Amino acid sequence: MSMKENEEHKLDLFIDALRSDDLDHQDVSEMEELLQSDSDLRRRYRARMRMESNLLSVYQSEQDVISPPAVSGAASHPSKRWWYLAAGAGIAATVIFSVLMFSNSTQSTPTPSPAVARLETQSQTSWAGTLPLTGNAELGPGEIDLRTGVAEIRFASGVLLSLEAPARLKLIDPMRCRLLTGSVVVDVPDGAEGFTIDTPEGHVVDHGTRFAVAVDTERASSEFGVISGKISVHQSGTGGSKTLVTGEGARLTSAGIVALERPFAQKASNRTDQNFRRLKTEGRELSIVRNDQRELMLSPDLLMVKTDKPVTDESRLPVELIPKDRRSLIGFNLDGMDNGRIRSAKLRMNLVPSGLGFASFLPNSCSFEIYGIKDDASRESWWSGSLNWKDAPGSLARGNGIDHSEVELLATFEIPKGQQEGPITIETDDLIKYLKRDTTGEVGFLVVMTTVPKRSWSLVHAFASSEHHDAAGPTLEVELEGE
Amino acid sequence: MIKEEQFVRLFVRYERELRGFAMTLLPNVVDAEDVVQDACVAMWQKIGDLEDESVFRPWAYSFVRFTALNKARKRNRSPLVFSEVLVNTLASESESEADLAQAEFDALQTCLKKLPTHQRDVVLQYYHSASAGMAEIASSLQKNVDALYKILQRTREALRLCIERQLARDGLNISTKNTESQ
Numbered sequence: 001m002s003m004k005e006n007e008e009h010k011l012d013l014f015i016d017a018l019r020s021d022d023l024d025h026q027d028v029s030e031m032e033e034l035l036q037s038d039s040d041l042r043r044r045y046r047a048r049m050r051m052e053s054n055l056l057s058v059y060q061s062e063q064d065v066i067s068p069p070a071v072s073g074a075a076s077h078p079s080k081r082w083w084y085l086a087a088g089a090g091i092a093a094t095v096i097f098s099v100l101m102f103s104n105s106t107q108s109t110p111t112p113s114p115a116v117a118r119l120e121t122q123s124q125t126s127w128a129g130t131l132p133l134t135g136n137a138e139l140g141p142g143e144i145d146l147r148t149g150v151a152e153i154r155f156a157s158g159v160l161l162s163l164e165a166p167a168r169l170k171l172i173d174p175m176r177c178r179l180l181t182g183s184v185v186v187d188v189p190d191g192a193e194g195f196t197i198d199t200p201e202g203h204v205v206d207h208g209t210r211f212a213v214a215v216d217t218e219r220a221s222s223e224f225g226v227i228s229g230k231i232s233v234h235q236s237g238t239g240g241s242k243t244l245v246t247g248e249g250a251r252l253t254s255a256g257i258v259a260l261e262r263p264f265a266q267k268a269s270n271r272t273d274q275n276f277r278r279l280k281t282e283g284r285e286l287s288i289v290r291n292d293q294r295e296l297m298l299s300p301d302l303l304m305v306k307t308d309k310p311v312t313d314e315s316r317l318p319v320e321l322i323p324k325d326r327r328s329l330i331g332f333n334l335d336g337m338d339n340g341r342i343r344s345a346k347l348r349m350n351l352v353p354s355g356l357g358f359a360s361f362l363p364n365s366c367s368f369e370i371y372g373i374k375d376d377a378s379r380e381s382w383w384s385g386s387l388n389w390k391d392a393p394g395s396l397a398r399g400n401g402i403d404h405s406e407v408e409l410l411a412t413f414e415i416p417k418g419q420q421e422g423p424i425t426i427e428t429d430d431l432i433k434y435l436k437r438d439t440t441g442e443v444g445f446l447v448v449m450t451t452v453p454k455r456s457w458s459l460v461h462a463f464a465s466s467e468h469h470d471a472a473g474p475t476l477e478v479e480l481e482g483e
Numbered sequence: 484m485i486k487e488e489q490f491v492r493l494f495v496r497y498e499r500e501l502r503g504f505a506m507t508l509l510p511n512v513v514d515a516e517d518v519v520q521d522a523c524v525a526m527w528q529k530i531g532d533l534e535d536e537s538v539f540r541p542w543a544y545s546f547v548r549f550t551a552l553n554k555a556r557k558r559n560r561s562p563l564v565f566s567e568v569l570v571n572t573l574a575s576e577s578e579s580e581a582d583l584a585q586a587e588f589d590a591l592q593t594c595l596k597k598l599p600t601h602q603r604d605v606v607l608q609y610y611h612s613a614s615a616g617m618a619e620i621a622s623s624l625q626k627n628v629d630a631l632y633k634i635l636q637r638t639r640e641a642l643r644l645c646i647e648r649q650l651a652r653d654g655l656n657i658s659t660k661n662t663e664s665q
Contacts, residue, residue: 012636012639012640014510015510015639016632016635016636016639018510018511018563023563028563028564028565031510031565032565032566032569035565035569035573036568036569036572039576042572042573042576043576045507045573046507046573046576046577046580047587047643047646047647048639048643049503049506049507049510050503050504050506050507050584050587051587051591051639051642051643051646052506052512053499053502053503053505053506053512053515054499054503054587054588054591055591055606055610056512056610057499057502057588058591058592058595058610059606059607059610059611321524321527358516361513455513455516455517457516457520
């Protein structure tokens with residue numbers, strides 16, 4: 001190795017080690033000496049560092065890593081790159097985010113293509129196979145295998161098919177596909193009537209509609225339900241067929257077609273115990289953000305929680321630069337329950353990726369607190385309409401402290417750095433006591449983060465709201481003492 | 484004087500480039516992000532000084548350079564910061580390469596598509612999961628850490644060479660440019 005090559009090699013090793021945290025003063029001064037002495041080396045260094053930065057830009061913008069094998073070409077998503085700016089920190093993120101939304105809506109230029117379909121949107125998806133692929137990928141004929149998440153596929157005929165994992169779908173042509181296993185919801189626009197989905201047991205032909213199909217390979221059955229419009233289902237063995245209209249359903253097996261009064265209903269809860277209740281929020285859920293820029297900073301499918309890096313003198317800053325602290329509120333109607341008899345209670349939430357901010361900027365673990373909102377008539381309808389930070393239960397008029405006269409601490413929990421998915425279950429005596437004490441029939445919870453990150457642009461934690469496409473919203477499970 | 488929305492639009496347009504610039508001055512992503520962010524806040528506060536759009540880029544570069552120099556002054560707090568002298572040298576040279584930065588980004592995207600699948604998977608995992616450690620990434624790819632390092636090294640070198648070729652093809656010869664800037 002020549003001296004020059006040797007120095008270049010050292011430089012490369014230095015850059016490779018940047019992320020590993022084991023560089024010390026000595027390494028940096030050595031590098032400094034090399035760079036000071038040689039302009040070629042500096043040029044190489046600059047190009048390499050820009051490449052590092054560009055690789056981060058390319059890949060950190062990809063929220064979803066997917067890899068269907070049936071790819072005929074992929075278009076990148078230039079505007080998505082800016083997602084992390086919206087992470088909401090001590091920066092002009094609010095305004096930037098608004099530009100972002102604007103550019104998102106104008107930059108999507110549909111590409112004319114001979115492909116069967118195009119991947120339109122995807123959430124928390126992972127696919128079998130190895131080819132990484134961005135959104136808007138064009139899909140040729142072939143099989144796609146969705147392991148997790150939900151993906152929307154737009155056929156060239158205009159049909160929009162929403163595929164729910166786990167699912168395998170074979171794309172045949174713009175008017176036909178085959179669902180091997182899994183569930184789909186299909187929207188057929190005017191002009192695409194006749195769209196056909198094959199299943200192992202038969203096929204369904206659309207007559208202008210929105211409908212759902214689920215193929216269960218274990219039961220060797222396909223189930224169909226019409227959300228609106230009309231479809232016909234055909235059984236392949238017997239040749240039998242049946243027309244279904246809005247609200248109707250049918251199950252296909254090798255034996256034939258059975259009409260279903262309530263399609264997709266057989267997975268009902270196995271807890272039918274009279275003393276067991278599982279409550280949903282039914283709309284009593286929302287997030288608040290300290291600058292009250294709700295439309296820009298929040299999203300109805302996510303219950304966001306974040307403590308932002310504090311700034312020194314807030315009063316002098318424009319609203320865009322105020323820390324973007326976020327909290328979430330969740331409520332349940334006890335629904336005439338005899339809450340004095342509550343024996344156990346679980347508050348369940350599902351952690352989901354928010355797509356906002358960097359986990360790298362968080363400490364190894366973040367602490368969260370759940371408060372019960374005290375019975376107080378003036379706070380009862382907090383979930384209706386848009387709630388400002390300072391008017392929310394538990395907020396102080398200024399800053400991000402907690403007003404303990406309005407809320408009581410019920411539980412704390414930790415989320416390790418990097419974890420962005422999974423269930424969180426709260427089950428404490430204080431939760432039971434709080435529920436038993438309720439006199440209004442409405443209970444409410446406040447979720448806050450207590451860990452203060454050292455840097456801005458840190459990850460925004462989020463829990464699925466009941467509007468989330470994939471994960472279930474918060475539930476409160478209560479078990480009562482027998483009468 | 485430019486309007487606030489104009490500023491935001493310009494910032495969004497150049498943010499990636501500014502981050503790349505900051506990375507050449509402070510060789511780690513966290514410091515570089517911090518510098519761009521602090522520079523953005525500083526620019527926002529001085530928005531009235533910006534006469535028109537055409538001077539945004541050099542104006543923004545100067546904020547980033549100034550913020551990075553400030554960091555270099557406090558270098559005893561962080562081991563990964565160069566001296567002010569070197570930061571200044573790098574900044575002047577990087578500024579003269581501003582047009583190259585966009586071309587490099589385009590070339591990188593072309594080059595990524597040319598990578599063999601196993602290399603692309605590694606790069607994707609590594610840069611996508613910014614917070615994950617090498618061991619974590621290695622285990623998710625069912626490789627050992629040494630093997631992962633080797634693949635990453637080879638892949639980066641392949642990308643570097645591919646980008647150089649791509650730029651040369653587009654008539655952006657970096658070595659010539661560099662000599663001019665000395």
